[in-house]
Amino acid sequence: KEQKHVMVERSVLLKGLQHPFLVGLHFSFQTPNTLYFVLDYVNGGELFYHLQREGSFPEPRAAFYAAEMAAALGYLHSLNIVYRDLKPENILLDSEGHVMLTDFGLCKEGVATGGIMHTFCGTPEYLAPEVLHGYPYSPAVDWWGLGTVAFEMICGLPPFYSRSKVQMFQNILYGPLQLRSGISKAACSLLEGLLERDVSRRLGASCDIAELQEHPFFASINWDDLLARKIRPPFIPKVAGPCDVSYIDPAFTRQPVPACVNDRCQEAGVSEAFPGFSYMNPVEYLAAEPVS
Missing domain, CATH: 1.10.510.10 (Transferase(Phosphotransferase) domain 1)
Structure with missing residues (x-):
């Protein structure tokens, strides 16, 4: 059931959700044990x-x-x-x-x-x-x-x-x-x-x-x-910059990054279990392309 929810979420994120009030998807990838989404970074708190x-x-x-x-x-x-x-x-x-x-x-x-x-x-x-x-x-x-x-x-x-x-x-x-x-x-x-x-x-x-x-x-x-995001919000979070996580629960920010993510390991067997899950936003792909 959880796997179904994950795949639904990925599908919805890929519907071209170019909307100012919806979190967007940049990447999705998989490791032997886990599926990952890389989403917009939002640090103003829940x-x-x-x-x-x-x-x-x-x-x-x-x-x-x-x-x-x-x-x-x-x-x-x-x-x-x-x-x-x-x-x-x-x-x-x-x-x-x-x-x-x-x-x-x-x-x-x-x-x-x-x-x-x-x-x-x-x-x-x-x-x-x-x-x-x-x-x-x-x-x-x-x-x-x-x-x-x-x-x-x-x-x-x-x-x-x-x-x-x-x-x-x-x-x-x-x-x-x-x-x-x-x-x-x-x-x-x-x-x-x-x-x-x-x-x-x-x-x-x-x-x-x-x-x-x-x-x-x-x-x-x-x-x-x-x-158009032209209306000034009634409350603006006091964040010093992207690295300011003061509005985010430390239970999340203190979680370690699994070693397999650092190693970018994506084995063929995993992709067979979730075919087509991995994704890169075309904008990110173009940004990663070397300039000739």
Whole structure:
């Protein structure tokens, strides 16, 4: 199952994901025991880290992040790809403060408009009710996921959170959406629209991202400028340069590089197990070519 997820991730990364808010693939290679991706280097930290540190965000900051996430999800949907695992741990900030979605292992490819899926997958706090019910589901699960992350950014916890997983699932299926006082009408409307259990009425279910772009919560967002990265992020990570890993968990940065990676060992037997896995981005290939 994990091997399948890895191959799906590679496939999605190779869909020409030239998008400003998606992590891109530079290389993939294999050693006798491991498959490796070499992705964009993003050192502004996980959204999870920043939420843990700050608790919640002001609405303008949450709107900026949610808009960039929505743009990334809308792009994936235009390629008939459903993301299915939006959560703060999978949302990175780059050194300029822009969102970068990563981890495409649970993506589902080939889901055309009106298509449905059946696989039970995702992260408990962020699962859509139709997934929990075991019903066939559509790309609208991603808009529910955006609603849960937007709620967490504004309120500090996922919308139906409980320490008991059983209770949390009951809350997702049947519990009321409890919005804290002080939230703007536009934010309430957005969260209620995205966290609508009736999929046919969920914001984004009919016209995908176009519905969100018209929502009052994003009234201050110029979507063309957003995609061009012309909007100044509300928070810019304080990184001294590419080698600054202060926003990255030391559990990752302290991991040793396996000797077989240093030796660049790629045996023929491995490539037979995963034919066609290894890849070099054409841009990287051209950069590596000697100048005559």
